[in-house]
Amino acid sequence: xxxxxxxxxxxxxxxxxxxxxxxxxxxLTVFMPGQVDAARTYADASRAASTxxxxxxxxxxxxxxxxxHGHQPLPADPAVVAVHLSGLAAAGMAPQTLALRMAAIGYTxxxxxxxxxxxxxGGTVILDVLAGARRxxxxxxxxxxxxxxxxxxxxxxxxxxDILKDVRDRALLSFDMISCMRRSEITALNVSDIxxxxxxxxxxxxxxxxxxxxxxxxxxxxxGRRLKPVQHLDAWLERAVVTEGPLFRRLSQxxxxxxADRMSDRSVAEIVKARAKAAGLDPAAFAGHSLRAGFLxxxxxxxxxxxxxxxxxxxxxxxxxxxxxRSAKLFEDHAGKDFA
Numbered sequence: 001x002x003x004x005x006x007x008x009x010x011x012x013x014x015x016x017x018x019x020x021x022x023x024x025x026x027x028l029t030v031f032m033p034g035q036v037d038a039a040r041t042y043a044d045a046s047r048a049a050s051t052x053x054x055x056x057x058x059x060x061x062x063x064x065x066x067x068x069h070g071h072q073p074l075p076a077d078p079a080v081v082a083v084h085l086s087g088l089a090a091a092g093m094a095p096q097t098l099a100l101r102m103a104a105i106g107y108t109x110x111x112x113x114x115x116x117x118x119x120x121x122g123g124t125v126i127l128d129v130l131a132g133a134r135r136x137x138x139x140x141x142x143x144x145x146x147x148x149x150x151x152x153x154x155x156x157x158x159x160x161x162d163i164l165k166d167v168r169d170r171a172l173l174s175f176d177m178i179s180c181m182r183r184s185e186i187t188a189l190n191v192s193d194i195x196x197x198x199x200x201x202x203x204x205x206x207x208x209x210x211x212x213x214x215x216x217x218x219x220x221x222x223x224g225r226r227l228k229p230v231q232h233l234d235a236w237l238e239r240a241v242v243t244e245g246p247l248f249r250r251l252s253q254x255x256x257x258x259x260a261d262r263m264s265d266r267s268v269a270e271i272v273k274a275r276a277k278a279a280g281l282d283p284a285a286f287a288g289h290s291l292r293a294g295f296l297x298x299x300x301x302x303x304x305x306x307x308x309x310x311x312x313x314x315x316x317x318x319x320x321x322x323x324x325x326r327s328a329k330l331f332e333d334h335a336g337k338d339f340a
Contacts, residue, residue, distance in 0.1 A: 058104035089133040144287040147294035171236035174229040180295040183265035189247040296324040
């Protein structure tokens with residue numbers, strides 16, 4: 001019979017048998033394995049699979065570092081975490097990656113029933129290290145170029161062929177840009193998430209970075225007259241004979257057969273880079289996020305209200321959106337335009 005203090009190699013409580021816990025004045029309480037597993041399933045679902053994967057990688061690195069240097073990883077002393085992070089900062093790790101490492105350490109501690117190092121007494125030293133790392137970093141954020149309407153048009157114009165990959169890529173570039181979806185969202189779409197209307201398409205996004213509880217939201221994708229996302233999507237669905245299941249799918253290595261499984265979010269970025277290069281642009285300047293950034297940049301230039309932009313992008317923070325507006329209108333009504 002396992003107790004609440006017995007842990008496996010990953011630091012998490014052992015649940016192979018019944019779990020015995022101290023339940024206040026009631027004394028000891030026994031939970032059966034099925035109850036414990038059910039609770040753990042829901043607890044694990046509190047973080048997206050991609051986030052858990054990143055946390056796992058960062059925790060493994062911290063655990064290995066602790067063992068190499070003779071430190072206890074779980075529970076970890078705040079000073080140990082601070083020294084670990086400061087060493088990574090000195091080696092050139094970006095502040096946002098340091099913050100992710102700290103979050104992974106905290107998450108693993110919480111999952112194991114331990115106090116989070118940066119929230120316990122003496123834990124402020126960890127936050128001080130992060131603050132210092134941000135001040136010393138001194139590098140501007142690595143922002144990729146926005147694939148606005150003109151860029152997407154150039155990419156589409158250079159896709160001359162009519163093979164499966166060409167048809168799919170035309171649909172992906174135009175549809176993703178106009179929908180303003182994240183890579184993980186567009187690759188998670190199913191055919192059943194698309195509903196047609198006279199003006200274009202209604203698209204249901206069932207889960208996203210800003211909707212971890214899967215409440216779901218419906219956005220609109222207009223038919224369009226220039227980039228024509230609906231026309232390109234219809235061409236892909238007809239050519240690939242996709243009537244149900246994943247909307248955007250992988251192709252066989254030879255490119256002649258549509259596979260049943262959906263595309264990965266990484267493949268979206270690879271397609272954007274490849275099509276940017278084909279259009280005579282620097283592929284290193286573009287990434288998967290370029291499509292989403294391109295929509296917001298184009299919308300700001302066109303004078304769209306920030307509220308309508310937020311309705312499409314589903315950003316929780318208006319501060320992020322205002323950055324796109326400022327960038328798109330830097331020269332509009334410039335204070336020095338009359339005397340420059």
